[in-house]
Amino acid sequence: MEGTSTFSLTRFLVQENENGLSEDDDEDEVNERGSCVDNEEMVRTLMDQENNVESIHSHVDDSINVARSEAIQWIINMRSLLGLRYYTAYLCVMYIDRFISKGLVSSDKQWAIKLLSVACLSLAVKMKEREPRLLSSYSTEKYNFNNNVIQRMELLVLTTLDWKIRLVTPFDFIDCFISCFSNVSPKRQLMPLTTQIVIAATRGKFTNMSIMEYRSSTIAMAATLTVMDQQLTKESLEIKLKTAWVNQLFDHEDVYACYKRMLELEPVQVKPELATSSEDPHVGTKRKRLMFNETEKNPNL
Amino acid sequence: MSNRSSGGNNRPEWLQQYDLIGKIGEGTYGLVFLAKIKSNRTKSIAIKKFKQSKDGDGVSPTAIREIMLLREINHENVVKLVNVHINHIDMSLYLAFDYAEHDLYEIIRHHRDKVNQAINQYTVKSILWQLLNGLNYLHSNWIMHRDLKPSNILVMGDGEEQGVVKIADFGLARIYQAPLKPLSDNGVVVTIWYRAPELLLGGKHYTSAVDMWAVGCIFAELLTLKPLFQGQEVKATPNPFQLDQLDKIFKVLGHPTVDKWPTLANLPHWQSDQQHIQGHKYDSPGLYSVVHLSPKNPAYDLLSKMLEYDPRKRITAAQALDHEYFRMEPLPGRNALVPPQPGEKIVNYPTRPVDTNTDFEGTASLQPAPQASGNQVAGGMGGPHVMGNRNIPRPMHMAGVQRMQQQNMAAYNLASQAGMGGTMNNPGNIPMQRGVAAQPHQQQQQQQQNQLRRKDGMGMPGYPQQKSRRF
Known part of the structure; x- marks a missing residue:
């Protein structure tokens, strides 16, 4: 539908090899929780905990x-x-x-x-x-x-x-949500992308409605869907959601709204701090310890 | 640094709400004090002072984790954090807990060394029942304790909560998702007697099953008054192989086999056949002979399910609460110390020794503030229970803290102005709601409520109902 043409998933891949660490470096601890049956209980527990957190x-x-x-x-x-x-x-x-x-x-x-x-x-x-x-x-x-x-x-x-x-973060869910929709093999590829989308969601203004004001589970679900398919309509998103058991736990409106917002995201990259006018203007030149990929213009600054 | 410039009048405001009675313990994590709330003299509070973290580390991660977990936890069988205080001058942290007079270490020791008599069945069962309820609540909320042992299981003294069990010391507790380092890497000393075999064999995964193993060991100790697996600890760093502890376990439970415990083969120390552990031969005398229970006894059945080698097959807290053992007489009750049946002998446990020559810095001999402010600090109270010298060095309740030695100390008599002692033992075994039962008088605590999803209910019965039929 409208608005999806400019979104390029591959741009979110840029970062991935910047260092050797990935989110699943302690995967086995997570797996210790066992099968998907256990996951269901865990997801419910986490979503319960989300309810107890005051929204910001x-x-x-x-x-x-x-x-x-x-x-x-x-x-x-x-x-x-x-x-x-x-x-x-x-x-x-x-x-x-x-x-x-x-x-x-x-x-x-x-x-x-x-x-x-x-x-x-x-x-x-x-x-x-x-x-x-x-x-x-x-x-x-x-x-x-x-x-x-x-x-x-x-x-x-x-x-x-x-x-x-x-606090419950989207990272508590994405592993499980990806498993809901896909089999084991593509999981490895989906995980880093979803991670990048979620990280990108931290950007954006903290007024009105920042993506981070959605529940963490909603953000995780929207990011998972974003990675799998960038052309979803509200209806096709609902159909997709209904293929997974987690469907019942979500407000579809919220997921769709969050999904739409994600399609507007820009990838987040390591880059020098931009000096504000009141700060040291030379700052960008000194930071050789940081490895920059590129300094793409950041729309949020 | 210290705010104590002129003998203590210069104390921070938060401190002024307490009367310090004395020090009740000290150890690696800091000091524990006994205090009274000035506005409510019947209420005793244990105040745990965290040691200063090293300069350059900021607020200690151990303190952060413990406080964070305690802020969320709300269950009758888990120790209650009443307040967190910050001394802004040196940024030290003080945790205020409801004070529990007894712990299982003391109770077991008292029976073994003084009473020379087993703990009565009602008390054993009630303690175990409440311990499992608290643990089930923690596990349902994805919290592992990781350091359960008798000295961390507290029992409330006289008062409205008399005989209620409280799980304490969350310094090592973790949320399942949080990264876990082997305890030894943290420089933390944990007694090995209650450590699960999968950890002794080098397993890196802490699951809730490690807590259940510890409960099994504690259950056996309540029955026999002796630690079940009293291995000699190998002191070396990092994370030495504890052959003697495993040896003690295998002698009682028999050699583990890959047949019965499939993941055994993957455990590092087993795989590398440390000190030829695979080849040891044990002719098993059997658990039942150690705990003096018939294999047909439901208590034995429950115990053996807690001491199952394979963590995946080990009984969970929820399953244990469902076990037949808790549905037979005597039924467990809320006041573990006082059986509801008249005629049972009631054991008076000694009160905790308190070092009254101390201040909140835990250093100096300060003015005799407690006496001056009118507390009864009795000489050797406690009837027949004057404690002997302790010669076993041991980790202690609140925080891996060493218990005070008896010498030069007055025992503080908590004689209950609260009255009521003994009347709260749930006569008739009325099912009670756990977690909510607590503390209407604790005004300021509401924020803490509702924090954690109350999963303790979970369709679990309260105390088991007496069957109406009798045979």
Whole structure:
């Protein structure tokens, strides 16, 4: 239907070999949960937990949005640099959004969101990675806070989120959802693509309706469908959904709306932080540690 | 660093709501204190202070995981986190829990060393029933405990929750999806006596079945008052092969076979035939002779299903709750310490020793604040239960913390102003709702409720109903 012609799935493949890590590096732990029968229970449990999480929506002003986009780019870069899982990066963005939506960040403090991103990334790493990282590993020319300040910010984030930092992310579902629609063989190819779509969904404004305001399960389902077929209409999407047992768990309207939004996404790539006018203008030239693929113009900045 | 510039008057605001009674434990993770809430003197609180993380690490991941899990958990048989406090001066973290006077380590030890008598059947069954209920709740919510042992299973003392079992110490607990490192990699010392054979054989997967193995070991210990598999731990890093522990297990349960346990062949230490483990020969004396139960006894049947080698075949908490053992007399009850039937002897367990010469830093001898503020700190209370010296070093309840030595310590008498002791034992075995039963008086705790999906119900009965028919 309309609007699908510009979407190119292959562009989301660009990134994949940037480092050796993929999301299924601990696949066997996941498989430990066993068969699909168990998966059904797990999916229901996770979706129940989603229900308990307050949704985020707040209207923030543009400068916060700019800072947030910049923070996400930084997180994407750090993920690559430190060899973190995509899951971790996504979780970090969820923390940031939850914190911002409490209205505690004022737009005149440029450094606040930077400090927030460092603290949130550190927390996400502690939650999801096997190896914790030293706080100093999160410092770059542009983000340089002393340990004490970061730890205080971690505590502020934890208390602001009421210590409820075990959040359900789309990554909890995509493995299972892909299995719902396809057999084992194409799974390997679908997984990285779906991952990229989900990561791309962190971009976009935090006002009105960012994709991240959908439930994680909806995002995971929409991303799975996006990877499998970019030409779905509302009707054909419903038909497709109905072939899987998870069908009953979803609001079809939401899935379709989210799917449509995903077709507008641009892939997210590792790239230098863009200097804002108030910051050091030389910043882009120094970062040789980062490996850039290309510096495509990012529509969100 | 410390806020204690002039003898403690300068305390942070959160601390002022408590009267510190003393230190009840210390260890690798930090210190545990006993305190009273000033506004509600009947209420005792255990306050666990996390050790400072190393500079450069930020907030300790162990603290984050434990607090996060505890914030979500809400079940009568799981220890209740009442509050999290941050000392902003040095950024140390303090967790406030409802205080439980007893733990299974103490209860078992008391029976073995003082009473010289087995724990009565009602108490064993009630403890096991409640332990399984708490565990079923955790497992249903994809949380594994990973360090179940008698000292981590608390039992409430006098008061409205007397005899209620609480699973404690979530310092090692994990959500299934979270990445898991072998415990030894974390530099964490965990007793090996309750460790499942798949882990001893080098398995990397923690499943809920490892908790069920530990429950089996604890069940046997409740029956015999002796640890079931008391292996000599090999102290080496990292993750040494624990031959003696496996040897102890095989001697009782027999040699495992690939026939009965197909994935055995894939376990690293078995595969590499560490210390020729495959070739050892055991003539099995049988579990029943160790626990003195007839193989026909339902208790034996349940125990042997918990000690099934193959983790995939091992009984789950939900299945165990359904076992015949819990449907026969005596039926399990809410107050595990006081049997509902009159005439049964009630054992008075000793109260926990408290080191009153301490402050919240856990360092100095401070002013005798507790006495001054009017707590009864009795000399050797507790009737006949003056504790002997402890010479077994042991991990302790709250947090892998070492229990206080008895010397130089006053035992704190929690004599129940709460009254009611013994009246809450669910007479008539009325089915009770778990998880909701709790604490209408805990005003400030609502946020914590509803957090986790209440899966504890799950069509599970409350305490098993007495059959109306009698034979």
